Amino acid sequence: MSERMRIAINTGGGDAPGLNAVIEAVVLSAYNRNWEVYGIKQGYQGLLNTEDIMRLTPEMVRNISSIGGTILGTTNKGNPFKMAVENMAGEVEERDLSDRVVQNFHRLGLDCLIAVGGDGSLKIAYDFFKKGIPVIGVPKTIDNDLAGTVVTFGFDTAVSIATEAIDRLHSTAKSHDRVMVVEVMGRNAGWIALNSGISGGAKVILIPEIPFDMDIVCEKIMEGEVVGERYAIVVVAEGAVPLGGTLVHKGSGEAGRQEVLLGGIGAVVAKSIAAKTGKDTRSIVLGHLQRGGSPTTFDRLLALRFGSTAIRLVEKGLFGHMVALSPPNVTSVPLEVAVGSTKCVPLDSDTLLTARDIGISFGQPE
Ligand code: F6P
Numbered sequence: 001m002s003e004r005m006r007i008a009i010n011t012g013g014g015d016a017p018g019l020n021a022v023i024e025a026v027v028l029s030a031y032n033r034n035w036e037v038y039g040i041k042q043g044y045q046g047l048l049n050t051e052d053i054m055r056l057t058p059e060m061v062r063n064i065s066s067i068g069g070t071i072l073g074t075t076n077k078g079n080p081f082k083m084a085v086e087n088m089a090g091e092v093e094e095r096d097l098s099d100r101v102v103q104n105f106h107r108l109g110l111d112c113l114i115a116v117g118g119d120g121s122l123k124i125a126y127d128f129f130k131k132g133i134p135v136i137g138v139p140k141t142i143d144n145d146l147a148g149t150v151v152t153f154g155f156d157t158a159v160s161i162a163t164e165a166i167d168r169l170h171s172t173a174k175s176h177d178r179v180m181v182v183e184v185m186g187r188n189a190g191w192i193a194l195n196s197g198i199s200g201g202a203k204v205i206l207i208p209e210i211p212f213d214m215d216i217v218c219e220k221i222m223e224g225e226v227v228g229e230r231y232a233i234v235v236v237a238e239g240a241v242p243l244g245g246t247l248v249h250k251g252s253g254e255a256g257r258q259e260v261l262l263g264g265i266g267a268v269v270a271k272s273i274a275a276k277t278g279k280d281t282r283s284i285v286l287g288h289l290q291r292g293g294s295p296t297t298f299d300r301l302l303a304l305r306f307g308s309t310a311i312r313l314v315e316k317g318l319f320g321h322m323v324a325l326s327p328p329n330v331t332s333v334p335l336e337v338a339v340g341s342t343k344c345v346p347l348d349s350d351t352l353l354t355a356r357d358i359g360i361s362f363g364q365p366e
Contacts, residue, residue, distance in 0.1 A: 005035040007314065008105070009056070009114040011070040012043035012078075012121030016140045016154025017295035018303030021065035022116050023072065025307025027056045033315070038110065042073045043117075044080045044124060047101040050108065065300050068293045077256035079124055084256035092255050102131050112319060114310050116140050118152070119339060120258060122322065126335040129320045136310045137322030137335050142291055145189035147343045148333035149324035153303040158185065158290040159195045165286055166200025166233055177230040179221055179273050181283040183266025185290050187259075188239045190345045192290065197235035198354065204232065204361045206269065208239035209345045212363025217269070218276045220361040236269050238262040263287075305330045 009026050011019045027037045037056045040046035046053055064071060077084070080101045082094045105113070112134040115125035118141035129135040139146045142158035162184050173180040182202075186192040190207025197205035204220055206212045221232045239262055241247055248264040263285065270283035295303065302325065309323045309330045321332040345352060356366070 005030070005033070005111045005314065006109055007035060007037045007112055007114060007311075008040050008047075008053075008108075008110045009037060009072070009116065010040035010043055010046065011072045011074045011140070012115065012117035012124070013074060013076045013141065014118070015069050015074050015291055016142050016152075017068050017157040017291065017293065018153035018299040019070035019072075019074070019116060019140060020061075020067050021295060021300050021303035022138055022140070022153070022307035022310075023056070023070070024061040024063070024065045025304040026114055026311055027061045028058055029308045029311035031058050033311070038108070039072045040113075043075045043078050043121065044101060045075060045078045047104050048078075048080060048083075048097055050104050053108065065304060066294050068291075068295065076120065076259075077254060079120070079256070079258060081124065081127055082258070098128070098131060101128065102133060105133055112136065112314055114138060114314075118143065119146055119342065122146070122335060123339040126320070126339050129335060134319035135335070136313050136319060137338060138306045138310050139322055139324065139338060142192065143186045143189055144191040145187060145342050145344070146338055147341050148322060148338040150327060151302070151325055153295070153299045153306060154291070155191065156298040156302075157293075157296045158192050159199070160296050161290050161293075162192055162196035162235075162286055163199045165289070166196060166202060166235065169233055169284070170201065173231040173233060176280060179232045179234060179270070179277070179279050179281040181234045181236060181266045181270040181273065181281065183236050183238055183263070183283065183285045185287070186237045186239060187262060188342055188344065190237045190240070193235050193237035193240070194345055194351060194355065198351065198358075198360065200233065200235070202233045202235040202360060204234040204363060205355060206234070206236045206240040206265075206363055207345060208237055208241060209347060210362045210364055211241050211243045211245075213243050213365075214269075214272050214276065214363070216361065216365065217363040218273060220363075221273065221277055221279065234269065234273070236266045238265060240265055
């Protein structure tokens with residue numbers, strides 16, 4: 001290890017509350033060791049076009065932990081191994097530009113890269129590790145779908161925002177005897193829907209892990225009528241799928257984007273509820289509100305702990321690892337573990353059992 005380490009840090013994929021807290025802890029912990037930190041702009045783009053790389057000083061990051069978003073910028077489109085570039089004929093094609101990233105990394109005299117990201121960005125980080133870049137991963141995503149860590153930072157904030165929104169919908173739903181369908185994010189995992197739905201008092205929660213039956217959803221809603229409870233809140237994860245149905249999405253659309261953009265299932269469910277029950281039904285999509293603004297105290301602290309632990313991993317030379325929460329400690333796991341699978345809600349999880357016990361339906365026979 002060189003005397004004065006030169007550490008690069010980037011933030012990739014969709015933003016999540018807590019990114020700035022990771023950056024703050026990385027810079028301050030590195031500074032404490034007399035090391036230097038360089039911020040890479042827009043995920044991996046900043047290592048392709050290196051003009052934008054900036055030295056991060058303690059003055060630049062002190063107290064940014066409470067601010068949402070990321071001072072480095074981020075993108076979910078720029079995978080250097082599959083970069084969308086325009087060819088001579090004006091057509092967009094995929095090219096592998098990863099060698100250029102590796103060359104730039106060495107040319108800049110960087111010693112390691114701290115990659116803060118979700119499954120997509122950490123998979124890219126792992127691929128660079130295999131190409132010789134010393135990498136440390138930091139798990140970020142509001143979806144909480146990364147394996148190897150009990151929780152990712154950003155998740156707690158997203159759940160809190162969704163719960164507050166559901167709380168607010170109760171009074172308007174009740175006043176109008178309406179069904180309110182709330183679509184939340186989460187991709188192919190139901191963590192946000194499950195945790196906010198239980199906390200917010202939803203009658204029905206639909207998650208990707210449990211394909212739902214519309215008739216059972218409607219029966220549950222109509223059950224309330226008998227006891228004079230004439231309104232209901234239904235929380236739907238964007239990746240939820242009806243039995244025998246398919247994912248509702250908006251296509252891949254944007255050049256360079258690896259995943260389809262999910263969304264629209266809430267409106268589909270609302271339409272079906274209105275048709276089957278005759279009840280006044282409205283749907284709302286919480287969307288990017290779940291990613292905006294200040295992180296909760298939990299996320300802020302977790303992100304600070306993650307950032308500082310990343311620097312301690314650099315000190316130990318534990319490259320190819322990701323920091324991870326294994327309560328009560330922050331530890332680390334090989335990046336391979338984190339990117340190997342999607343962490344979905346286990347069907348025997350006590351949270352799910354709790355929901356069933358307190359009378360919440362998942363649109364499946366009890
Ligand atoms: O992975 C985080 C996430 O917010 C998902 O929950 C959602 O499906 C997706 O990103 C939205 O992506 P974008 O920011 O490109 O709209």
